[in-house]
Amino acid sequence: MSGPRSMRTPLGRVRNLGSSHSGTTDFWRQRLTAVAMTLLIVPVIVIILMLIGRNQAGAAQILGSLPIAIILVLFIVASTWHMRIGMQIVIEDYVHNEKIKLASVMANNFFCIAVALASIYAILKLSSGV
Amino acid sequence: MTARIERPLSPHLSTYRVTLTMALSIIHRATGIALYFGTLLLAWWLIAAASGPGAYANVQAFTGSIIGKLILFGYTWSLLHHLCSGIRYFFWDLGYGFKPNEREALTWGALIAGISLTVLVWIIAYTVGGGR
Numbered sequence: 001m002s003g004p005r006s007m008r009t010p011l012g013r014v015r016n017l018g019s020s021h022s023g024t025t026d027f028w029r030q031r032l033t034a035v036a037m038t039l040l041i042v043p044v045i046v047i048i049l050m051l052i053g054r055n056q057a058g059a060a061q062i063l064g065s066l067p068i069a070i071i072l073v074l075f076i077v078a079s080t081w082h083m084r085i086g087m088q089i090v091i092e093d094y095v096h097n098e099k100i101k102l103a104s105v106m107a108n109n110f111f112c113i114a115v116a117l118a119s120i121y122a123i124l125k126l127s128s129g130v
Numbered sequence: 131m132t133a134r135i136e137r138p139l140s141p142h143l144s145t146y147r148v149t150l151t152m153a154l155s156i157i158h159r160a161t162g163i164a165l166y167f168g169t170l171l172l173a174w175w176l177i178a179a180a181s182g183p184g185a186y187a188n189v190q191a192f193t194g195s196i197i198g199k200l201i202l203f204g205y206t207w208s209l210l211h212h213l214c215s216g217i218r219y220f221f222w223d224l225g226y227g228f229k230p231n232e233r234e235a236l237t238w239g240a241l242i243a244g245i246s247l248t249v250l251v252w253i254i255a256y257t258v259g260g261g262r
Binding site for chain 1: 159162163165166169170172173176177178179180182183185186187209213216217219220223251254255258259
């Protein structure tokens with residue numbers, strides 16, 4: 001499918017992540033964040049189980065401890081990034097109107113960034129003990 | 131004038147007989163979408179913990195209710211199923227498990243592991259905290 005004036009072969013054109021050099025970025029990040037969450041899921045579940053039945057003071061104390069805060073922040077970064085890419089794929093599969101698609105992709109980004117920053121802010125606030 | 135070219139379309143979902151891997155592919159996407167909105171629950175819970183006792187009590191009132199428990203149970207299964215089903219995709223990404231019996235086994239494994247882990251987590255949850 002190379003143009004009439006190009007001497008590059010089809011293989012040469014797609015090497016190094018494709019012609020724009022970023023074609024597989026989302027694919028790679030989706031796997032990267034998936035592996036990160038696979039590693040983090042056991043500690044995250046243990047943390048949530050530790051919080052069952054505690055009141056706010058008890059929960060705040062546990063969530064404010066440094067290793068727990070770091071694990072949760074890492075998990076939030078990985079999961080919100082993963083879900084941003086996943087939802088964009090779903091939108092691009094089912095929304096065919098260009099304007100609605102553009103608005104949906106934008107709303108998806110806003111939602112994921114808002115969830116990520118709100119959650120991280122809450123953890124940082126708990127860590128600082130304010 | 132450019133005439134509209136009638137290109138062949140690939141047959142859509144309804145054309146195919148439902149297979150296990152196909153059903154699980156749809157469930158993988160559905161649980162992903164559920165988890166997307168379920169994250170709001172996680173964010174709400176963290177913000178409440180940071181806000182104070184009143185806000186946290188609201189979360190606990192919700193998670194203690196029947197509807198809250200059902201949503202949390204669904205969320206747990208969605209998370210653990212999506213995890214197990216996702217591990218299956220790692221095998222395929224690496225080029226393993228494409229023979230008919232292998233992909234069936236991987237898919238059954240993901241389904242059973244997801245349900246088993248969900249039940250296990252809830253048993254531990256009730257043993258540790260006596261429910262939420």
